Amino acid sequence: MNANTMKAMIITAYGDSKVLKLKEVEVPSVKDNEVLVKVHASSATRADTMMLSGKPYIGRLFTGIVKPKHPIPGTGFAGEVADLGKNVSKFIVGDQVFGETTLGFSTNAEYVAVPEQGVILHKPENLSYAEAAPVCDGHLTSINFLKEIGKVKAGQKVLINGASGSLGSAAVQLATYFGAEVTAVCSSANVGLVRSLGADHVVAYDQEDFTKSEKRYDLIYDTIGKSSFSRAKRVLTKHGVYLSPVLKFSLLLQMILGSFTSGKKARFAASGLKSDIELRALLAELVVMFQEGKLKTVIDRQFPLEKLAAAHQHIATGHKKGNVVIVVES
Numbered sequence: 001m002n003a004n005t006m007k008a009m010i011i012t013a014y015g016d017s018k019v020l021k022l023k024e025v026e027v028p029s030v031k032d033n034e035v036l037v038k039v040h041a042s043s044a045t046r047a048d049t050m051m052l053s054g055k056p057y058i059g060r061l062f063t064g065i066v067k068p069k070h071p072i073p074g075t076g077f078a079g080e081v082a083d084l085g086k087n088v089s090k091f092i093v094g095d096q097v098f099g100e101t102t103l104g105f106s107t108n109a110e111y112v113a114v115p116e117q118g119v120i121l122h123k124p125e126n127l128s129y130a131e132a133a134p135v136c137d138g139h140l141t142s143i144n145f146l147k148e149i150g151k152v153k154a155g156q157k158v159l160i161n162g163a164s165g166s167l168g169s170a171a172v173q174l175a176t177y178f179g180a181e182v183t184a185v186c187s188s189a190n191v192g193l194v195r196s197l198g199a200d201h202v203v204a205y206d207q208e209d210f211t212k213s214e215k216r217y218d219l220i221y222d223t224i225g226k227s228s229f230s231r232a233k234r235v236l237t238k239h240g241v242y243l244s245p246v247l248k249f250s251l252l253l254q255m256i257l258g259s260f261t262s263g264k265k266a267r268f269a270a271s272g273l274k275s276d277i278e279l280r281a282l283l284a285e286l287v288v289m290f291q292e293g294k295l296k297t298v299i300d301r302q303f304p305l306e307k308l309a310a311a312h313q314h315i316a317t318g319h320k321k322g323n324v325v326i327v328v329e330s
Contacts, residue, residue: 008109009308010071011052017309017316019052020073028106028113035091035114036083039328040129042107043076043100044303044311045137045166051105052312073308074108074326075100078123078132088116096123099283100136102276108308110328119279124290131297134323138166139174139286139295140279142223144271145243146174148282150219154179159210159217159235162224163199164190166323167245169298171221172197177294183217185210190321193298211235219243229266242266298322 010023030036051073078098081091091097099120106112114120123132146152158175162168163184175182176198184199191202203210211231218240220232225246232242242265271279289295300320303311305328315324 006110008072013067017312020309022306027111030083030085030113032085032087033116034085035081037079037112038082039077039079041078041133042074042326043134043137044324044326048073070105072106072109076133076136077107078129098123098132118276124287130325133325138170141271142167142171142174143282149267149269150243152178156180156218158219159183161185161222161227163194164321167223169322172199173295233264236264240264302327
């Protein structure tokens with residue numbers, strides 16, 4: 001490999017994890033308003049599987065109709081600034097940074113070019129690169145759902161379904177930070193983990209169905225889409241809200257119907273479609289929480305870049321706890 005090339009995972013067609021190939025490609029050229037980041041760690045997420053598989057098909061409107069528009073997967077990153085465009089003023093070479101590329105993907109590589117005004121900030125000193133790389137998946141998505149969409153308030157009763165995953169482990173901590181009374185739903189094996197994150201109550205889904213409980217919740221955040229509004233609304237308060245980042249036709253229909261009535265509501269939003277300014281502002285709030293020691297990143301496993309396919313196979317089992325991190329080695 002020469003100075004102008006880098007290792008990157010490439011996908012040229014939709015499919016399963018087998019479409020991922022490690023290749024040597026050119027290092028991205030930096031535009032006047034961009035920062036070139038030498039990637040130390042990047043993320044591998046459930047959402048990335050949409051890019052790999054091209055399913056659901058509606059997602060191809062954003063990722064490419066016939067094949068991926070961006071051949072390098074991955075959105076979360078953490079690393080060092082290696083080069084700057086001539087108009088960049090907020091960063092200098094050597095700065096430790098983290099963020100995400102949203103629909104630009106391209107982080108499962110040794111280098112990535114990111115707009116200075118994109119979703120990129122200086123990395124908190126108390127976070128390692130591995131801890132910072134997946135923050136824009138779990139933490140950023142969950143603060144958007146809880147704070148911006150759900151309008152969570154102190155004293156509310158909040159239930160987090162899928163509490164041990166990337167979004168769920170972040171959501172338990174965030175809902176606690178905002179002063180809610182938090183009930184976490186996870187498997188029996190992960191009860192200890194979610195309690196350690198601050199959950200007031202834990203429901204093991206393999207022993208109890210939360211939708212049949214006599215308790216009522218102001219907000220239900222179904223991070224994995226395994227429940228539904230029609231099932232969960234029984235345990236919502238009169239004006240309770242059901243949130244999910246997993247868009248299904250039934251959820252879309254309930255959102256439309258709910259817009260004509262008062263009372264219980266179902267809501268969805270694609271956090272990655274928010275503007276970079278909005279996402280960066282939310283990320284800045286998270287930075288403060290990390291610096292205060294109020295948040296942490298739960299890491300399940302770390303894989304080297306060349307083992308990205310194995311990372312996605314692990315994610316596909318549905319049993320990961322927290323985040324999967326890709327360690328990028330030069």
